Amino acid sequence: MSEIKSFEKYRKYETTFAGRPLVVETGKTCELSNGSCWVRYGETVVMANVTASVKPREGVDFFPLSVDYEEKLYSVGRIPGSFTKREGKPTDKAILTSRMVDRPIRPLFPKDMRNDVSVVMTVMAVDPDCSPEIAGMLATSIAISISDIPWAGPIAGVSVGLVDGEIVLNPTLEQRGKNHLNLTVAGTMEKIVMIEAGADEVDDDTMLNAIKQGHAEIKRMVEFINGIKSEIGKPKFEFESMEVDHDLFDAIEEMVSEQVKEALDTDDKNVREARLQPIKDAVHERFDPEYPDGAAMIDECIYKLQKKIVRNWLYEGKRVDGRSLDQIRPLAAEVSLLPRVHGSGLFTRGQTQVLSVVTLGPVSDSQKLDGLDEETEKRYIHHYNFP
Structure with a gap:
């Protein structure tokens, strides 16, 4: 007769994050990874797993870190629209989220480490009022912190909005609809390590205040993560240093x-x-x-x-090409280079050039979207191709 498996390492930690409940669970899934956790933020659930290779990768002069943010359409109760009805490749938004998480965590790994490290965030359920991107960043920080991988974290991240003139942390879906500031801040207990923002016109004092309020919440979450780390965190492993001679x-x-x-x-x-x-x-x-x-x-x-x-x-106030710090490269712009197309233009800045071509089409040509957002089609499609 088979024994019933018990999860002796299972732990559950609870707090609030920007006024909403946040639960961290670890020790039940992905036992073979170096670190793993589930973060439940409201009814959003994100699992993060981190794995490191035992030996350094040969022949590289960089830290081989990969960060993947995987959206699953089942998390919003939707069946993929492809012919096979299977989950497809990452959306543009998922790739951008991976980069957003990569930026604050990468500088905190040892610069002389060459072991492969893989971070995978899987979105398992989505509450529209509780951002899975922010939950994924927290889950990643927790997974690395409790793992045996050398890292100078933890970090935490928060979304900051400006609604009706008031700064709002992790705005809800309704608040995002009338938001004038879309700011994501990530940091440690001591400093800000990443800022990403899009906004209407916002004065400097308001932006600085938004960053400060975001950092105050970040510090509270870092303290929470440090508590988890002190209880169940593994000793960090020794790695072969690849520091230059x-x-x-x-x-x-x-x-x-x-x-x-x-x-x-x-x-x-x-x-x-x-x-x-x-x-x-x-x-x-x-x-x-x-x-x-x-x-x-x-x-x-x-x-x-x-x-x-x-x-x-x-x-010393000098740049490589001799320009002053506030001097831009020579600019040039030209339109209507291509016949028959609906529009074209060439923009040149120094030795960097961009050729843009625009095509107008009927509404029936709009792009059907398979993503976690409520938007199901896109009528403005912008593709960037780098040769």
Whole structure:
């Protein structure tokens, strides 16, 4: 006879968030992940799972973090509209939410860590008055905090609105309909680490007050997460540091610092790259015999040297291409480049160009949407293609 499984590690924590109940559950699902939790905010439910590789990824000079926000149409009681009736690829909004969560958590991981880390947020139920995006950010912070993955968090995030002249935290669906400020703030106990905003005209004092009120609620939630972490958080694992060799960096800086400054001092990207290439070749010729397996580290040292030089220039009020801090690149605009299309235009800023083409169509051409929002079609469709 089979035994009934018990969940001895199950824990439940409750608080309020912007005046609405918030419940955190952990220890019942996804036991093989490094950290996992469910966040119930009102009747919104988001599960977050975080997993890390045991060994660092070879041959990369960046921290390999992936963040995925997965919307499930069952969370709003809707069947997918595709022929197969299966959940499809992420919507644009889901991708933007993934990035919104990525931005505040990424800088808090060790800069010299190269272990793969995967964060997956799954929206399981949606209460229109309680943002699943904000719930997902909280769930991610909790999952990483209680895991054994090294991280300098926790963080928390809050949505701030301006309704009838009053600042509102995590506005409801009705309030969002007459909102003049759509501000998302994320931060730690000490500081703000991410701001994303869209708004009607809002004066500086109102915006600053909105950020401060948001941070006050963030600090309260961070304190709540720290309480969970202190009770069930795992010890952080030791990782193999991929920090660059400081002696190597100092030697490269001494060898080519002045040459790199001269190479960078131009407003033409092609000229800059052409100037840098022989410098890179000379550095490799000098240090490859001493560091036979360190080609990637040598390249990273050269890149860090460029960053250091540019940063010092900015402190002096100078930019790479010689412009002052308040000077924009030369601009040009041209319309009606293409015949027969409904509209076209070319905008140029320095060496960056955008070609825009517009097409008008009947209402029947509107895009049908499979998302969590109440909106089911989109009549203004804007596609961005980067060659």
